[in-house]
Amino acid sequence: MFVDDGRYAHSTVVFPDVSDTGLALFTIDGQAVFRNMVIREFGV
Numbered sequence: 001m002f003v004d005d006g007r008y009a010h011s012t013v014v015f016p017d018v019s020d021t022g023l024a025l026f027t028i029d030g031q032a033v034f035r036n037m038v039i040r041e042f043g044v
Contacts, residue, residue: 003010025034 002008023039025032
C-alpha cells in the first residue's frame with residue numbers, strides 16, 4: 001500500500017484464514033480518504 005501520494009510504502013505479509021472473504025478499511029480517532037484504489041486478487 002502506498003501512502004501520502006506514494007511518498008511512503010506500507011507493506012506486511014498477511015495470511016488470512018481461508019474462510020475470510022472481505023476487506024475492511026478504517027481509521028481510529030481521525031479521518032481517512034480512500035481514492036483511486038486498485039484491489040487485486042492473487043491466486044495461490
